[in-house]
Amino acid sequence: MSTPxxxxxxxxxxxxxxxxLVLLSGLSALSMNVxxxxxxxxxxxxxxxxxxxxxxxxxxxAVSAVLQLAVGPVSDRYGRRSVxxxxxxxxxxxxxxxxxxxxxGWFLVFRMAQAVIATTFVLSRAxxxxxxxxxxxxxxxxxxxxxxxxxxMIGPAIxxxxxxxxxxxxxFALLLALGVVVTWLAWRDLGETAAGGGTPFAEQVRQYPxxxxxxxxxxxxxxxxxxxxxxFAYLGGAPYVGxxxxxxxxxxxxxxxxxxxxxxxxxNFISGRYSVAVGIDRMVLIGSIITTTPxxxxxxxxxxxxxxxxxxxxxxxxxxxxNGMVLPNAxxxxxxxxxHLAGTASGLGSALMIGGGAGLSALAGSLLGPGSGxxxxxxxxxxxxxxxxxxxxxxxxxRRALGL
Numbered sequence: 001m002s003t004p005x006x007x008x009x010x011x012x013x014x015x016x017x018x019x020x021l022v023l024l025s026g027l028s029a030l031s032m033n034v035x036x037x038x039x040x041x042x043x044x045x046x047x048x049x050x051x052x053x054x055x056x057x058x059x060x061x062a063v064s065a066v067l068q069l070a071v072g073p074v075s076d077r078y079g080r081r082s083v084x085x086x087x088x089x090x091x092x093x094x095x096x097x098x099x100x101x102x103x104x105g106w107f108l109v110f111r112m113a114q115a116v117i118a119t120t121f122v123l124s125r126a127x128x129x130x131x132x133x134x135x136x137x138x139x140x141x142x143x144x145x146x147x148x149x150x151x152x153m154i155g156p157a158i159x160x161x162x163x164x165x166x167x168x169x170x171x172f173a174l175l176l177a178l179g180v181v182v183t184w185l186a187w188r189d190l191g192e193t194a195a196g197g198g199t200p201f202a203e204q205v206r207q208y209p210x211x212x213x214x215x216x217x218x219x220x221x222x223x224x225x226x227x228x229x230x231x232f233a234y235l236g237g238a239p240y241v242g243x244x245x246x247x248x249x250x251x252x253x254x255x256x257x258x259x260x261x262x263x264x265x266x267x268n269f270i271s272g273r274y275s276v277a278v279g280i281d282r283m284v285l286i287g288s289i290i291t292t293t294p295x296x297x298x299x300x301x302x303x304x305x306x307x308x309x310x311x312x313x314x315x316x317x318x319x320x321x322x323n324g325m326v327l328p329n330a331x332x333x334x335x336x337x338x339x340h341l342a343g344t345a346s347g348l349g350s351a352l353m354i355g356g357g358a359g360l361s362a363l364a365g366s367l368l369g370p371g372s373g374x375x376x377x378x379x380x381x382x383x384x385x386x387x388x389x390x391x392x393x394x395x396x397x398x399r400r401a402l403g404l
Contacts, residue, residue, distance in 0.1 A: 020189045021124045024084065027182045028121035030155045031091075031114055031175055032060070032235070036257060037160035037250040038168035039239040045168065046104035050240060051365055053104065056111045057236055058362035064118035065355030071119045072126070072348060079192045080123045087119035088183040095176045099169055117179075122350045125331055127190075154261075160254025211338050211345060219395035220333035223284050225353045226388030227291050227326040230381040231260065232357025234316055237364035237377035245374055246309040256309060259317035267324015280329045281396050287325025288388040294318035295382040302374050312374055319385070326388060333395075360384060 035042070036057070043053040075083045090113065097110030162170035211217055242253040267287065275283050298315035301307070334349040360380060367376040 016127065016190045020185055021127060023182050023185060024120040024190075025124045027091075027175075027178060028117045028119075030178065031117050032057075033257065034155040034159040034175065035163075035168060035171040036156050036235065036239050037242075037254040038163045038171060040243045041163060041250060042168050046107065048104045054236060054239075054362075054365040055108055058358050058365065059108065060111055060115050061232060061354050061358030061361055063112045063115040065351040065353075065358060067115060068118060068122050068351040068354065069348060071122050072345065072350075075123055075126060080127055081186075081190050081192045084120055084123050084186055084190060085183070087116045088179065088186060091117040092176065092179045092183065095172055095179060098172045099176070114175075118350070118354065120182075125335070154258070156254040156257030157251075158254070160249075160251040160257075163250045211348075214337050215398055216395055217334055217337045217345065217349075219391050219398070220284070220330045220337075221349045221352050222391035223288065223388045223395070224327055224330035224334070224349060225356045226384050226386070226391060227288060227323050227330070228353050229356050229360045229384035229387070230291060230295065230319060231323055232354070233360040233364040233377065233380045233384060234260070235357075236361030237368050237380075238316075240365070240368045241312065241374045241377055242309070244368075245307065246312070248309065256313045259313040260320035260323075263317040263320030264324040267321040267326075268328060269324075270321075271325050271328040275329055275332075280333050281392060281399065283329040284326050284333070284392045285389070285396065287322040287329070288385065288392055289322070291319050291322030291326060292382060292385040292389060295378055295385060299375060299378040299382055302378060307374050312378075315378075319381070322385075330392075 039053055039056070040050060042056075043050045046053065071083060071087075094110050094113035094116065097113065098107055101107035101110055158174070159171045162174065238257070239253065242248045242256060248256065267290075271283060278286075294315040298311055301311050331349065335345050338345060364377050364380055367380065
């Protein structure tokens, strides 16, 4: 087992420790999924349909996507540190709101406000790209997100147990406590890594066309969006499938939710270990194939035989291995197109990824109903991941045509 790559920081007085980057990303991931086993119970608590409460996933992702369009450029201009700290403060206020919301409507308002925490995920990657070059960035992002995957691995399991012991509100109390800890850590450890204070907005605007008209940027962005779209569709539909198709309790569902997190951790380890040697494009292609294959096989299984939660969640765990290989490398590819606009590229790429995920999450919720089973969700996930294969093949063909 190799050690993480050596990192050369811009300025060691501003260099955050890797644990800070892991926790910043981890809080964002935990906020997305810790309460998923509680969704059916939350719908019953507020007296609304599951589709309404499922908006706490799909609408949250949509707001995250919109915010990230602004987060990247703002951080390129004003720096990473101030934007991260502001986002953490707003997240704490929104989390308090989810705990005291009297109706489902007010809960969803505060839940949408919580989406500001996605800033920490976007900018933790930009900080990495501030500090190291392309292939090394892919490797370091792999190690950072491998550590980050501990949060979604244990989050739903803890959330399910907390729900059964104290009610669904305990999940958001946990987010509030962890948010306070991460805010304190970021205040103490996260220095400014955007050299020279960042790129002025006017200069960014002049340089946008070069980023937005780059086929390579869009190829990497679509590869990431297709692979992650399968996961976001899963987030939107798995609580329903687990509860209504397989009859799992919140605690059982929480433990099954560990499967994709374990797979994602393994995929990120593979990225950290082999991205430099194998290369970004080949890692994305291999990961996309690994993402798609188990989903297609699981779809065949549920169509031909009696569906099993072990097969369903096992296929998702294998899918997540591919995601863990695709995303660090595709993200490093996106950020390498215009390195001095790393924040902008990260924000735009994440907006595309999460915006598409929001649509797929909502679509997954709408496709599932009495008698639907798991097949519609698996089909949607497989189609999304097929798009990642097509996107990276387009990048590879273009690079070969240009002799790169």
